[in-house]
Amino acid sequence: MDKELIQQIRDKARNLLKEGTVEGVIGYERASDDLTSRPLFAYSPSDTERLIFDETCAHNLVKYLLDKKGKKIAVVVKPCDSRAINLLLNEGQIERDNVFIIGVGCPGMVETNWNHKSETLQAKCRTCQLFKPVVYDFLAGGEIERQAEEETYSDITEEEAKSVATRREFWLEQFGRCIRCYACRQVCPGCYCPVCFAERLDPLWVGIRIAPEENDMWQTIRSFHLAGRCIGCNECERVCPVDIPLSLLNRKLEKDVKELFAFQAGLDPEEAPPFATFKKEEVMEFEK
Ligand code: SF4
Ligand code: SF4
Ligand code: SF4
Numbered sequence: 001m002d003k004e005l006i007q008q009i010r011d012k013a014r015n016l017l018k019e020g021t022v023e024g025v026i027g028y029e030r031a032s033d034d035l036t037s038r039p040l041f042a043y044s045p046s047d048t049e050r051l052i053f054d055e056t057c058a059h060n061l062v063k064y065l066l067d068k069k070g071k072k073i074a075v076v077v078k079p080c081d082s083r084a085i086n087l088l089l090n091e092g093q094i095e096r097d098n099v100f101i102i103g104v105g106c107p108g109m110v111e112t113n114w115n116h117k118s119e120t121l122q123a124k125c126r127t128c129q130l131f132k133p134v135v136y137d138f139l140a141g142g143e144i145e146r147q148a149e150e151e152t153y154s155d156i157t158e159e160e161a162k163s164v165a166t167r168r169e170f171w172l173e174q175f176g177r178c179i180r181c182y183a184c185r186q187v188c189p190g191c192y193c194p195v196c197f198a199e200r201l202d203p204l205w206v207g208i209r210i211a212p213e214e215n216d217m218w219q220t221i222r223s224f225h226l227a228g229r230c231i232g233c234n235e236c237e238r239v240c241p242v243d244i245p246l247s248l249l250n251r252k253l254e255k256d257v258k259e260l261f262a263f264q265a266g267l268d269p270e271e272a273p274p275f276a277t278f279k280k281e282e283v284m285e286f287e288k
Contacts, residue, residue, distance in 0.1 A: 005104065005141035006053055009076060012102055012138050013048040016074050022100050026064050027076040028057040033115040039064065051076070053140075056117055058109040060084060060233040063189045065094050074100035078109075080124070082133030083231035083266025084189035090269050091276075093192060103136030105144030123247070124234045127151040134267055153255045159248060175215040177242045180208070184236035184246060185222065190229045190265075197221060219249070227253040228273040231266040 013025040029040035029050040037056045041064075042048050053076065061075050062084035077085065082103060088094045108125035111118040127150065132143040159167060182198070185191045197205045198218050206217040223246075230250045237246040257263055261274040 008140040009053055009102060010048045010051050013042060013051055013074060014045045016100060017045045022072045022074045025074040026061045027051045028053060035115060035117055036112045053104055055107060055110045056112050058238060060189060060235045063187060065099060066192050072098050074102055076102045076104060077133050078104055078106040079130035079133045080128060080233050082135050085135055086266040086269040087190060087229060087231055090272055101136045103133035103139045105132050105141050107144060107146055124232060153251065156252050156255050172212050174244050175219055176212040178215040178244060179242060180210050181241060183239045187235040187239045190226050223249045223253060228257045228263060228275050229265050230254060
């Protein structure tokens, strides 16, 4: 653990609470397995002594800001998480004046499980080109240096090369394992509808039966709702209890949106996602 970095986070959080600048600070603390981490909601200066930051702090805490609307809250964000702040600002879901952003440079997160920490970096971290948050009020520890591989989307082009029938078979098998726990939705900063289409009975977009056909619709519609809005935190895949490779769907759409619109979600709070700016006169040409 980087003790100096952690001290900077604790000092800033403590001062914000002491001065009354914020009502709470959302950060990370050591989990009860004494190895991994979990979210911490600090409401008093003494709570801030529990704050930590290390390579196990994978959670994207920005999602919690949606539960704290109208309150002044500080949140610890990694560079990838900070894109979610821009997304929510752009979509009018949070107010900039109510959020104090404690940014941290990020060395990359490793794969963790209860009572287990691997040495392997998460896949998204190997190609991550963000070395500091895209938006912050205070940068703990400064910008860091980290080697990043080029993002080639080789996993996606490999999938694209397969026939439609092969891909269909693969995804039906994957969706057949989905237990509709909705953890992927709950953890996603871009999923915030008061009533999700998947649970709406009138109109009934998709049945609640847990079966491949319904699961297929559930996942397909969710993916498209995130097209051009997914900020690539990969939290949905990380929390999926049955290990459905949701990043393949998200990254396919990310790649397409990048190629078609030269757009990546959350990099700029002023730039709206492509599908939020549709004009009647716009026409897209598709190959027949
Ligand atoms: S994607 Fe980048 S910012 Fe996010 S955890 Fe990995 S290295 Fe850190
Ligand atoms: S769809 Fe997954 S990767 Fe994209 S923003 Fe939501 S949780 Fe993050
Ligand atoms: S987290 Fe996994 S199992 Fe749960 S609804 Fe999402 S895809 Fe299905």
